[in-house]
Amino acid sequence: MEVELRNITKRFGDLVANDEVSLTIQPGKILGLLGENGAGKTTMMNVLYGLYSADGGEIFVDGKPASFASPKDAIAAGIGMVHQHFMLVPVFTVAENVVLGVEPTGALDRLDLKRAREQVRDIGAEYGLEVDPDALIEDIPVGLQQRVEIIKTLFRSAEIVIFDEPTAVLTPQEVKEFFQIVRSLRDAGKGIVFITHKLGEIIELTDHVKVLRGGRVVGEGDPKIMSQVELAELMVGRPVDLVVDKVAANPGKAILEVSGLKVLGEGGDVAVDNVDFDVRAGEIVGIAGVQGNGQTELIEAITGLRSVADGSISFEGEDITHHSPRQVHALRIAHIPEDRQRSGIISDFSIAENMALDSYYEDRYGRGVTLSWPQINAQSAKDVFEFDVRTPTIFNAASTLSGGNQQKLVAARELSREIKLIIASQPTRGIDVGSIEYIHQRIVAARDAGVGALIVSTELDEIMALSDRILVMYRGRIVKEFAGGGSDVTEIGMAMAGVAQ
Amino acid sequence: MSAGQTSKVIDKARERHSLVVGVILIVLAVFTAWVFGYGTVGDATFRLAMRGDSFKVGDLVVPAAPYAYVVAAILAYFGARLMMRSGSRRANLILGIGLILFITAFLTWATADHSFSLTGMLKSTIIRALPIAFGGLTGVLCERVAVINIGIEGMLLAGAFSGVVFGSLFGGWAGLAGAAMTGGLLGLILAVLTVTYRMDQIIAGVVINIFVLGLTSYLTSQVLAKEAFRHLNDAPVFRAIDIPYLSDFPIIGPLFFQHNLFVYAAFAMVAIATYYLFHTRTGLRARAVGEHPRAADTLGINVFRIRYIQVTVAGMVAGFGGAWFTLGSVGRFDENMTSGRGFIGLAAMIFGRWHPVGALAAALVFGFADSVQQKMALLQTPIPSEFLAMAPYVATIIVVAGLVGRARPPAADGKPYVKE
Numbered sequence: 001m002e003v004e005l006r007n008i009t010k011r012f013g014d015l016v017a018n019d020e021v022s023l024t025i026q027p028g029k030i031l032g033l034l035g036e037n038g039a040g041k042t043t044m045m046n047v048l049y050g051l052y053s054a055d056g057g058e059i060f061v062d063g064k065p066a067s068f069a070s071p072k073d074a075i076a077a078g079i080g081m082v083h084q085h086f087m088l089v090p091v092f093t094v095a096e097n098v099v100l101g102v103e104p105t106g107a108l109d110r111l112d113l114k115r116a117r118e119q120v121r122d123i124g125a126e127y128g129l130e131v132d133p134d135a136l137i138e139d140i141p142v143g144l145q146q147r148v149e150i151i152k153t154l155f156r157s158a159e160i161v162i163f164d165e166p167t168a169v170l171t172p173q174e175v176k177e178f179f180q181i182v183r184s185l186r187d188a189g190k191g192i193v194f195i196t197h198k199l200g201e202i203i204e205l206t207d208h209v210k211v212l213r214g215g216r217v218v219g220e221g222d223p224k225i226m227s228q229v230e231l232a233e234l235m236v237g238r239p240v241d242l243v244v245d246k247v248a249a250n251p252g253k254a255i256l257e258v259s260g261l262k263v264l265g266e267g268g269d270v271a272v273d274n275v276d277f278d279v280r281a282g283e284i285v286g287i288a289g290v291q292g293n294g295q296t297e298l299i300e301a302i303t304g305l306r307s308v309a310d311g312s313i314s315f316e317g318e319d320i321t322h323h324s325p326r327q328v329h330a331l332r333i334a335h336i337p338e339d340r341q342r343s344g345i346i347s348d349f350s351i352a353e354n355m356a357l358d359s360y361y362e363d364r365y366g367r368g369v370t371l372s373w374p375q376i377n378a379q380s381a382k383d384v385f386e387f388d389v390r391t392p393t394i395f396n397a398a399s400t401l402s403g404g405n406q407q408k409l410v411a412a413r414e415l416s417r418e419i420k421l422i423i424a425s426q427p428t429r430g431i432d433v434g435s436i437e438y439i440h441q442r443i444v445a446a447r448d449a450g451v452g453a454l455i456v457s458t459e460l461d462e463i464m465a466l467s468d469r470i471l472v473m474y475r476g477r478i479v480k481e482f483a484g485g486g487s488d489v490t491e492i493g494m495a496m497a498g499v500a501q
Numbered sequence: 502m503s504a505g506q507t508s509k510v511i512d513k514a515r516e517r518h519s520l521v522v523g524v525i526l527i528v529l530a531v532f533t534a535w536v537f538g539y540g541t542v543g544d545a546t547f548r549l550a551m552r553g554d555s556f557k558v559g560d561l562v563v564p565a566a567p568y569a570y571v572v573a574a575i576l577a578y579f580g581a582r583l584m585m586r587s588g589s590r591r592a593n594l595i596l597g598i599g600l601i602l603f604i605t606a607f608l609t610w611a612t613a614d615h616s617f618s619l620t621g622m623l624k625s626t627i628i629r630a631l632p633i634a635f636g637g638l639t640g641v642l643c644e645r646v647a648v649i650n651i652g653i654e655g656m657l658l659a660g661a662f663s664g665v666v667f668g669s670l671f672g673g674w675a676g677l678a679g680a681a682m683t684g685g686l687l688g689l690i691l692a693v694l695t696v697t698y699r700m701d702q703i704i705a706g707v708v709i710n711i712f713v714l715g716l717t718s719y720l721t722s723q724v725l726a727k728e729a730f731r732h733l734n735d736a737p738v739f740r741a742i743d744i745p746y747l748s749d750f751p752i753i754g755p756l757f758f759q760h761n762l763f764v765y766a767a768f769a770m771v772a773i774a775t776y777y778l779f780h781t782r783t784g785l786r787a788r789a790v791g792e793h794p795r796a797a798d799t800l801g802i803n804v805f806r807i808r809y810i811q812v813t814v815a816g817m818v819a820g821f822g823g824a825w826f827t828l829g830s831v832g833r834f835d836e837n838m839t840s841g842r843g844f845i846g847l848a849a850m851i852f853g854r855w856h857p858v859g860a861l862a863a864a865l866v867f868g869f870a871d872s873v874q875q876k877m878a879l880l881q882t883p884i885p886s887e888f889l890a891m892a893p894y895v896a897t898i899i900v901v902a903g904l905v906g907r908a909r910p911p912a913a914d915g916k917p918y919v920k921e
Contacts, residue, residue: 051799072801087796089789090912100789101800109781152800 001078001159001191002026002062003048009056010043017043019215020057025160030182030192032206032223034199034235036432038402040215041195042084045162049081050074075101080153081162086145088137094148095120095133098155123154127184142290143174150181161185162193167201171290172460172493179205197235198461199228211235236433244437246444249468249484252281255452256302256421260311263294263301271297273476274311279421284443284453286467286484288460289496294476295456296338299425302454303335304328305343315421329358334414338425338456340403344410347399351391354398355380355413379416387412388435404431411439415446422446422453428462440466460492474498519583519592526580526599530573533603537610538569545609546616551624551755558751565613572606575599608873611882620752622872627756627764630861630868631829632657632839634767635822636846637853637860638774642815643688644855645778646808647791647913648695651706653819654843655713656684660823662717665834668736668827676736676828677821684820685813687713692812696805699917710843718836725834738832739763763822763829767861770818774857787811791911794918804918819843848894855910867893 003025010018018040025031033041046052048059050068059066061077068074074081088097095116104112104119120133129147137145146166153161163182167175182205186192194206202209203223211219211234219234233239256279265271272294279285289295300306302313304325312321315331329335337343345354356365356376364379366372380394389408391401398406407429415422422443428436443453443466457463463470467484472495480495545568547561579595636653643650650656660680668676687709694705725734739761748758778784787807789797794804826838845867852866853859870893877886 049799070801071799075801081799083799087793087799089793089796091792091909092785092789096785097796100785100797101802103782103785105782109783111780111782111785 003079003160003191004060004063005044005048005057006060007057008044008047008054008059010040010047010052011055016215018047018054021212021215021217022057023210023217025191025193027159027191028186028189029207030186030194030205032202032209033193033195033212034197034202034209034231035212036197036235037404038432039212039235041212042164043215044212045081045164045193045195048074049079049162075156075158078157078159079162080156080158080160082146082149082153082164082166084164084166084168086149088145088148090138091136093134093136094131094140094151097137097148098133098152102156119155120151123151127154127181127188129154129181142169142292143171143177146170146178147181150185158190160191160193162195164195165197166194167196167198168458169291171497172489173497173499175201199231199235202231203228213237232433238434244440244444244465247448249283249447251283251468252450254278254280255316256454257314258302258311261298261301261308261313262310263297263306264309265294265297270309271476272301275476275478277471277478279452279454281420281452282447282450283468284447284455284466284484286463286470287454287456287473287478288463288470288492289456289458289473291458293473295425295473297476298473299335299338299423299454299456302328303333303423326361332418332420334417334419334422334424336410336414336422336424336427338429340406340410340429345398345406347406348397350395351384351389351398351401351409352377352380352394354409355383355394358413359417383412383416384409386416388438404435407431408435408439411442415439415442419446419451422451422455424453425456426458427455428457428459436462460489460496464489464492472496515590515592522592522596523580523583525596526576526583529599529603530576530580533569533576533606534573537606538566538573541566541569541610541613543614545612545614547612547619548616549618549620549752551618551620554751554755555749556751560616561619563609565609568609569606572602575602604873611877611880615880617876617880620755622876623869624756625872625875626865626869627760628868629871630864631763631767631825632822632842633846633849633867634771634861634864635818635825636843637849637864638767638770638846638857639815639819639822640847640850641778641853641855641857641860642774642818643691643812644850644914645791645911646787646811647794647911647916647918648691648808648812649702649706649915650691650812650815651703651847652687652691652709652713652843653706653846654839654841655706655710656687656816656819657823657826657839657843657846658717658837659687659713660684660820661826661838662713662720662823662834663820664824665736665827665832666733668824668832669733673737673739673828677824680824680828681817681821684823685817687820688813688816689809691816692809695917696808696812699919702915702917714837717834721834721836734833736828736832739829761829763825766821771857771861778857788911791913794913798918798920804920808918851910869893 006022007020008018008022009016009020021040021044023031033044035041043052047054050071050073053069059068066077068077095113098120099116104115106112117133120131124130129151131144131147131151137148150161166178170178182192182194196202206223209220209223209226209231210217211231213235218237258278259276261272261275262270263272275298277285287295297306301308304323304327308321312319314320315333320328320331341347346357359365360371365376377394384391384394387408389401389405389412391405398409401409408431411427427443428439447453455463455466469484470482470487470492471478472480472492474496475498479498482492543565545563545565547563549561550557576599579599583592583595636657639653639656640650660683663683664676664680667679691705691709694700695702724730741759741761744758748754778788786797786802789802790804790807798804823839827834849860849863849867852863853861870890874886874890877889
């Protein structure tokens with residue numbers, strides 16, 4: 001089955017998410033869609049999948065015009081999509097999730113789960129995607145959940161499978177397995193669309209690449225003969241430096257010391273288990289690991305957001321194990337939280353208000369019970385300019401910013417004040433390469449000025465680029481330590497997957 | 502490995518849990534021996550036969566004090582075992598059995614030197630549980646598609662009112678149909694407010710309650726009370742139907758097979774709802790909508806339509822159940838005659854862990870407490886019967902607080918769905 005999208009245009013209010021984009025999905029080929037967040041990749045595919053209706057353009061299936069008013073139509077036409085955030089019901093079994101919407105039934109609308117199980121097994125055997133059909137989704141690891149998503153599309157006899165940022169949640173090892181699966185799907189004659197912002201994956205996996213920027217196709221070609229730098233420049237629209245420029249670290253004495261730390265997770269389980277490490281002044285310590293291995297809880301414990309079950313945390317010799325977030329903040333520790341929407345900004349507040357959100361109590365922003373708006377506004381304007389937060393004014397609500405700009409807003413607030421330690425979780429999540437460069441430079445500059453930094457990221461590239469020392473976290477423990485720069489990615493990847501050395 | 506650590510933590514939690522249960526059982530044992538056993542004289546006589554039984558069974562005569570001591574011994578044994586061999590997985594089951602034994606000892610003590618009809622009390626348990634069961638089932642149906650229904654009380658009341666009006670005008674069956682339609686209409690309104698207009702679900706429900714209470718109270722006192730309209734508040738009542746053969750069995754017969762239509766309907770609806778939710782295609786889709794509406798949407802399932810239909814049908818169940826107050830018992834409507842049963846239905850839903858059978862079982866527990874309280878008032882025990890009436894609600898609070906294993910509502914419960 002061949003699908004052609006011709007001159008697709010999609011607008012959200014004033015924003016043009018897709019501007020006359022055309023592409024063709026061919027059977028037995030992997031088409032890469034490369035672009036930064038907000039470039040319009042996902043929008044494009046949501047149009048094809050019937051989730052959005054296009055404002056202009058046409059879709060052709062095998063040369064015949066087609067239109068999809070809802071996912072139901074797209075599924076019926078043989079299009080399947082594996083979403084970035086899995087669309088699985090956690091309390092249902094694998095089989096129930098697979099058949100949902102196209103259930104085999106007997107008399108009286110009775111669900112035929114026995115047949116569903118068999119069908120799941122059959123598909124698993126055919127494509128090498130074995131999963132226990134009776135396992136609950138919430139009990140199986142992310143890699144398996146992704147398999148279930150793939151089985152879902154195959155169960156609906158999809159001829160075209162769209163993957164939206166499929167590797168974001170996987171370990172390097174799982175990524176390898178996943179690529180194998182994608183290749184076998186291609187060899188079985190399926191048309192594949194692979195959406196990503198990772199250059200390496202495009203080069204390794206795809207047969208043809210389209211690069212999107214600002215809703216338009218800005219380039220395409222055979223990734224086998226295109227270089228990373230070439231692709232990156234197309235994606236960003238200007239020359240970029242893919243490596244972070246930095247001189248060797250000159251670490252001073254330890255400022256943050258964590259010893260024997262134990263922190264409980266949401267369900268009372270041990271999320272951080274007997275963790276010891278320190279961060280010295282003037283060095284960047286990176287924590288690598290697959291999401292959900294205790295990094296969140298560790299950061300929350302250090303910043304005072306989560307109570308510590310056992311062990312101690314000290315900062316410049318002062319015990320801060322049971323400090324409140326305010327006390328931690330007052331010690332000049334910056335915190336860029338992992339989820340900006342949930343804990344980084346108040347989206348109904350203006351940009352200026354968000355800029356003062358952490359330091360409003362300090363003298364520079366007011367006296368007694370009053371706030372000094374001129375000061376706040378002046379500082380905000382300066383930060384917004386410096387960190388290139390794209391907004392008409394500082395009085396717009398934070399919710400009007402794109403995700404990347406919200407992230408820059410948080411980084412600007414945290415990094416612009418006088419600090420001694422930076423604690424950052426996913427500091428560049430969802431922002432464009434240009435801004436990533438800038439935030440990385442700021443962190444490195446702070447390091448060179450003697451500030452310590454603790455960076456948590458699930459992007460191994462980011463950890464590798466920034467860190468002077470790398471700690472790998474797996475199931476709540478720090479399982480291995482690597483020197484930054486020049487360490488073997490495979491070895492770090494193995495440690496992230498918990499493979500014993 | 503932290504997997505080992507994690508299971509250790511779970512073990513610790515379980516250990517602490519069974520220790521707590523053990524202590525509770527020992528306390529109950531001491532209480533049973535001290536209060537129910539010590540100084541109690543006489544036999545408790547439970548009459549099992551009902552008037553009109555074809556086969557008579559004898560009375561159950563229990564010597565009160567010895568029985569209390571036996572129960573105390575069993576409780577103490579269970580308690581001690583749990584405390585010594587802590588970490589038992591069956592702590593909750595043992596606690597349940599222990600509580601049932603404790604209640605039987607309590608009843609024996611209260612009845613010492615007296616006699617009362619045990620079968621009669623159990624029968625009234627079922628009847629008192631009825632509106633709560635209907636309310637609970639309504640709640641289960643709504644919350645399984647992630648719509649919180651605080652308006653069950655109002656829907657029951659509306660059903661009771663329209664049941665009596667339609668019943669008075671056109672007969673009992675028309676009354677039933679009218680009640681179900683009215684409940685369904687209120688369900689539809691709730692769906693419009695919460696699904697389409699994404700109004701706060703709690704407020705929408707409260708609005709329905711206040712609206713129905715105000716309207717029915719006004720109509721009752723200002724319209725139905727007038728001489729010219731009095732005939733509108735006089736409906737025929739559905740009489741008990743004896744199921745042939747089955748109703749002749751002693752004890753079981755009068756308990757389950759000599760009721761009116763509403764009781765049979767409640768049991769049937771719970772069975773149908775269970776089959777529907779857990780064994781049909783539509784039920785699977787409905788539950789998916791309650792757990793992860795976006796996933797359902799991406800698979801071409803119409804989230805809004807499923808919510809609309811299910812909340813409306815749930816309203817019909819509540820309307821039908823509300824008709825029991827008038828058409829199933831007294832044949833006339835009084836202001837606020839549901840007196841909070843709808844809210845207790847919500848508690849039954851939580852206690853029953855969002856399962857129709859669970860909600861029914863919880864409703865029976867509440868009904869039992871209600872009817873025991875009635876009997877105790879007659880037997881003149883030293884314990885004020887109001888305390889007993891409180892017991893099930895204390896139990897609900899404990900369950901909701903998560904002390905006896907966490908009850909988990911549908912993941913999307915209470916959240917409106919916004920299409921992208």
